[in-house]
Amino acid sequence: MPAAGYAVAVAIPVTALALLAREQVGFVITFDKNAIAAATDITRANPGLYTALAWWQEALQPRWVYLVGTGVAAWIWWRHGLKSRAIWGFVTRMVAWNIALDLKYVVQRARPVVTDPVSSAPGYSFPSGHAANSAAAATAIVIMIWPLLRTTAAKVVACSVASAIVVLTALDRVFLGVHFPSDVTAGVLVGSGLVLASYAGYRGWNPAHPTDLPDTPEEVDAAVAESDSERADAHTGSVEEPEENPR
Secondary structure: OOOHHHHHHHHHHHHHHHHHOOOOOHHHHHHHHHHHHHHHHHHHHHHHHHHHHHHHHHHHOOOHHHHHHHHHHHHHOOOOOHHHHHHHHHHHHHHHHHHHHHHHHHHOOOOOOOOOOOOOOOOOOOOOHHHHHHHHHHHHHHHHHHHHOOOHHHHHHHHHHHHHHOOOOOOOOHOOOOHHHHHHHHHHHHHHHHHHHHHHHHHHHEEEOOOOOOOOOHHHHHHHHHHHHHHHHHOOOOOOOOOOOOO
16 A cells, blocks of 8 residues: 555654664664764854844744645635545645654654754754655645646656755754754654655545546647536536437
């Protein structure tokens, strides 16, 4: 089953990272600490970079991320009639938000300790909530609007923008010194992996529906032609003529 496959593919690396972080395995801890020290040194030496990072941190707070995602879900529902897809996207993002939060209390990894911190954040460190939520929202939004992207160029742009947002958010957390690299890696895996697993399940459950638009232009044209034909039949009230009774 595709959904189970995605879930396993995400669970294995996330669990491995969680165990390595929780058990303070040498090479992971060394890499994380060295990366945090180097990143915060760069931020500390560049006030303009710090300002941009602090702005991005606020802009990608979960409340804003999910507000945008909810707006997209509402738009594709009321404007394009993609009801089941909109509901799937909204519910999946809410679940991802809560799972990422719950994992923090399971692993209970402390935040990075920096001698001269450039920023601070409350709560536990693993996984990064910002990274998980941005990955979940970006993946879900791209999937929600995918049937509406008519050209390959539009699809490439959507995927590129979503990927850029996730990568910048992950870097933001490290350069502010509030998350280790392994935290943001796990966050991205949790967020995007959960959404992909959920979508695989949704595709397996959701029956074909005229409002779930096909992906290719050829399929779009065929669907439009079929819809026009059905409307024409409905307006004309055409029915098959009964056969004459044989004599």
